[in-house]
Amino acid sequence: MLYNTVMAMLCNTVQMSPRRHDPNIRLALIEAAARLITEGGTAGLSTRRLAAEAGTSTMAVYTYFGSMSELVREIVHDGFARLDHTFRLVEPTDDPVADMALLGRAYRYNALTNRDMFGVMFGGSSLAGFALTDEDRQYGRYTLSSVIKCATRCIESGRFRHDDAGIMAHQMWLAVHGTVTLEIGGYLAAPYDADRCFESQITALMIGVGDQPDLTNKSVAISLERFRIVFGSPDGQHGTG
Amino acid sequence: MLYNTVMAMLCNTVQMSPRRHDPNIRLALIEAAARLITEGGTAGLSTRRLAAEAGTSTMAVYTYFGSMSELVREIVHDGFARLDHTFRLVEPTDDPVADMALLGRAYRYNALTNRDMFGVMFGGSSLAGFALTDEDRQYGRYTLSSVIKCATRCIESGRFRHDDAGIMAHQMWLAVHGTVTLEIGGYLAAPYDADRCFESQITALMIGVGDQPDLTNKSVAISLERFRIVFGSPDGQHGTG
DNA sequence: CGGGTTGCATAACGATGTTGTGTTACCGAT
DNA sequence: ATCGGTAACACAACATCGTTATGCAACCCG
Numbered sequence: 443m444l445y446n447t448v449m450a451m452l453c454n455t456v457q458m459s460p461r462r463h464d465p466n467i468r469l470a471l472i473e474a475a476a477r478l479i480t481e482g483g484t485a486g487l488s489t490r491r492l493a494a495e496a497g498t499s500t501m502a503v504y505t506y507f508g509s510m511s512e513l514v515r516e517i518v519h520d521g522f523a524r525l526d527h528t529f530r531l532v533e534p535t536d537d538p539v540a541d542m543a544l545l546g547r548a549y550r551y552n553a554l555t556n557r558d559m560f561g562v563m564f565g566g567s568s569l570a571g572f573a574l575t576d577e578d579r580q581y582g583r584y585t586l587s588s589v590i591k592c593a594t595r596c597i598e599s600g601r602f603r604h605d606d607a608g609i610m611a612h613q614m615w616l617a618v619h620g621t622v623t624l625e626i627g628g629y630l631a632a633p634y635d636a637d638r639c640f641e642s643q644i645t646a647l648m649i650g651v652g653d654q655p656d657l658t659n660k661s662v663a664i665s666l667e668r669f670r671i672v673f674g675s676p677d678g679q680h681g682t683g
Numbered sequence: 684m685l686y687n688t689v690m691a692m693l694c695n696t697v698q699m700s701p702r703r704h705d706p707n708i709r710l711a712l713i714e715a716a717a718r719l720i721t722e723g724g725t726a727g728l729s730t731r732r733l734a735a736e737a738g739t740s741t742m743a744v745y746t747y748f749g750s751m752s753e754l755v756r757e758i759v760h761d762g763f764a765r766l767d768h769t770f771r772l773v774e775p776t777d778d779p780v781a782d783m784a785l786l787g788r789a790y791r792y793n794a795l796t797n798r799d800m801f802g803v804m805f806g807g808s809s810l811a812g813f814a815l816t817d818e819d820r821q822y823g824r825y826t827l828s829s830v831i832k833c834a835t836r837c838i839e840s841g842r843f844r845h846d847d848a849g850i851m852a853h854q855m856w857l858a859v860h861g862t863v864t865l866e867i868g869g870y871l872a873a874p875y876d877a878d879r880c881f882e883s884q885i886t887a888l889m890i891g892v893g894d895q896p897d898l899t900n901k902s903v904a905i906s907l908e909r910f911r912i913v914f915g916s917p918d919g920q921h922g923t924g
Numbered sequence: 925c926g927g928g929t930t931g932c933a934t935a936a937c938g939a940t941g942t943t944g945t946g947t948t949a950c951c952g953a954t
Numbered sequence: 955a956t957c958g959g960t961a962a963c964a965c966a967a968c969a970t971c972g973t974t975a976t977g978c979a980a981c982c983c984g
Contacts, residue, residue, distance in 0.1 A: 463931085484809055489972060499933045500972085510972060565868025566807025568725055570972075579870055609883050612875045616884055620861020627806025629820055634853045642850050643857055650891030704962085730941060740964045741941085751941065811941075930981080940971065950961080 468506045470496045476517055479558050484569045487514075511572040514562065518572075521559045522581040528552040529588040531672050538595035539648055539658065543665035544672075545589055546618040546644050551673050553622040560626065564619070586611055603652025610651055617643050709747045711737045717758055720799050725810045728755075755803065755813040762800045763822040769793040770829040772913050779836035780889055780899065784906035785913075786830055787859045787885050792914050794863045801867065805860070827852055844893025851892055858888050 474495040478487045489500040489510060496502065507513040528551065532544045553560040561567035563582065565574050593607035593614070604610045621643050625636035641662065648658040669675065715736040719728045730741040730751060737743065748754040769792065773785045794801040802808035804823065806815050834848035834855070845851045862884050866877035882903065889899040910916065 467931095485812070488970080490970080493933095501932050501934090501974095504973075505931060561807055564865065564870070566802055566864070567809055571726070574869060576869070579868075582870060608875055609879070612871075612880050613883055613887055616861040616865060616880060617858050618861070619865055620857040620859070623807070623864050624805065624857060624860055627820075628815060628817070629805065629823060630853075634849055638850070639853050639857060643854055646854055646888055646891030648891070650887030650889070729939080731939080742943095742963045742965090745942075746962060925984100927984090928982085931979090933978085934976080936975075937973085938971100939973105940969100942968080942970105944967075945965085947964085948962085951959085953958090954956085 463506070467496065467498060467502060471498075471502060471506060471513065472516055472520070475513055476520070476559075479517070479562075479569075480556065483558050484562065484567045487570060510570040514569050514572040515575075515578060517559065518563050518574075518578060519581050521556060521563050522585050524556065525549070525552050525563075526585045526588065529585065532588075532592075534592070534595065537661055537664060538592060538599050539601055539653060539661035540664040540668065542589070542592050542596055542614060543644050543648070543662050544668050545592055546614060546640075547665060547669045548673070549615075549618050550622050550625075550640060551669075551675075553626065557626050560622070564623075566623070586615060589614060601653045601657060613647060613651065614644075617647050704747070708737065708739060708743060712739075712743060712747060712754065713757055713761070716754055717761070717800075720758070720810075721797065724799050725803065725808050728811060751811040752813040755810050756816075756819060758800065759804050759813075759815075759819060760822050762797060762804050763826050765797065766790070766793050766804075767826040767829065770826065773829075773833075775833070775836065778902055778905060779833060779840050780842055780894060780902035781905040781909065783830070783833050783837055783855060784885050784889070784903050785909050786833055787855060787881075788906060788910045789914070790856075790859050791863050791866075791881060792910075792916075794867065798867050801863070805864075807864070827856060830855060842894045842898060854888060854892065855885075858884050 471492060474492055475487055478491055478495065487510075489503050492503060493500045503510060503513060507516065528548045529545060532541060532548055534541055558567070562569045562572065589611040590607050593604075593610040596602050596610065597604055597607055602610065618640075621630075621636065621640050624630055625639075630636040630639055645658055645662050648661070649655050653661075712733060715733055716728055719732055719736065728751075730744050733744060734741045744751060744754060748757065769789045770786060773782060773789055775782055799808070803810045803813065830852040831848050834845075834851040837843050837851065838845055838848055843851065859881075862871075862877065862881050865871055866880075871877040871880055886899055886903050889903070890896050894902075
């Protein structure tokens with residue numbers, strides 16, 4: 443659907459202001475860009491295709507965003523917001539270790555759902571000359587605050603030897619991030635497939651920071667049950683795509 | 684130095700065969716490409732610059748490699764060979780856990796030394812339309828065999844609860860890979876800088892697979908000493924670039 | 925109701941990977 | 955010895971990329 447022609451028709455009938463920055467076009471561009479990326483990978487995004495998809499010309503990108511990479515930046519920020527939203531689906535319970543494991547599953551779920559965006563967000567893929575700035579990274583670190591809060595509760599529960607929730611949260615992040623990155627890269631195949639590696643990884647990590655193995659196993663199992671309920675994956679895990 | 688003109692002079696004086704596939708040109712292209720990538724990042728590699736650097740025309744890329752992405756593929760394979768070589772600098776001792784930790788440091792060292800190539804090797808960066816194939820990934824998995832061997836010795840030493848060296852090696856890989864990826868991405872800043880996260884991560888992992896905390900701490904400390912000796916980092920660690 | 929300004933379609937520019945075109949030089953057979 | 959076949963590759967063209975210039979048309983304000 444060509445946005446521009448629709449808008450032209452609208453402006454002929456209803457009295458509107460098609461001049462002056464139009465948030466509708468801006469939104470249409472962002473949505474079209476996100477669609478192009480998820481459908482055609484990072485290489486699928488181009489000014490021409492974007493303009494065609496949104497029904498405008500390539501100039502719209504520059505009037506609304508200044509450059510292609512600035513548009514990508516907005517999408518990246520949007521991606522972090524989505525990650526944050528995914529984290530918020532994990533509600534605190536009286537088993538903070540299970541909560542933490544579920545946050546790990548949520549991170550993985552979010553990454554696998556938005557594979558290409560994930561690569562851009564964390565500095566891997568170079569997309570249309572986009573490069574992360576420190577401000578962008580702040581968005582990323584901010585989303586980690588959910589994990590830090592959970593780590594604090596883990597420590598308060600007495601199950602962890604750690605006294606620093608920040609380092610604990612980072613360890614969880616690094617472990618899950620590494621798993622997901624290599625999973626998306628296609629490096630985790632049977633017999634060491636991504637599902638198996640993921641379970642081993644979070645289990646070892648919990649034990650590594652002081653939890654008792656049997657308690658960890660119980661909490662990890664609970665987190666898997668909760669994941670099925672909240673995120674509704676058909677086979678109970680994520681699938682290796 | 685323009686390779687082509689030199690070759691022309693050589694062929695006028697000494698009797699050589701500048702026609703028929705010339706491995707010298709092939710090598711010159713690969714070396715020039717690697718140089719361009721390390722100097723100018725993934726965006727710094729282009730057929731024109733490559734041709735100028737090697738003193739040939741852009742056609743040389745196609746006669747010797749078929750396409751730009753095939754040339755990248757060769758460089759990726761070269762990168763895996765370099766990683767394997769780095770692993771071999773870690774000699775087995777009677778403290779296999781320290782060996783394993785040192786392998787982790789070696790992985791990180793190699794990644795930080797060849798940052799841009801690292802991103803390409805593990806599926807993050809898209810470079811000149813290059814995409815990993817399963818065969819490429821085999822190169823990556825092969826280099827893991829050094830780690831698996833070490834994991835086997837760790838298990839035999841009785842310090843680990845695990846009975847599967849493969850999953851143990853994978854866990855080490857995932858943990859270190861995640862740390863390094865986010866370090867290169869610029870996400871690990873004080874107070875949770877990369878050095879600190881790395882130490883915490885490998886320590887927690889060893890404990891997580893069954894090692895006793897005090898033994899782990901000792902082995903990790905030994906691995907750091909050995910790293911300083913073998914890899915000769917000035918500040919004893921890697922520096923966060 | 926006209927000048928200023930703003931949005932943006934069109935077209936152009938430089939650079940990209942890749943593909944024709946043509947020349948040049950080697951090789952092998954006669 | 956020489957001549958045709960073939961392989962290498964310099965040069966130029968092509969499509970596409972992000973970006974920038976140009977110009978027109980429409981809103982805003984005086």
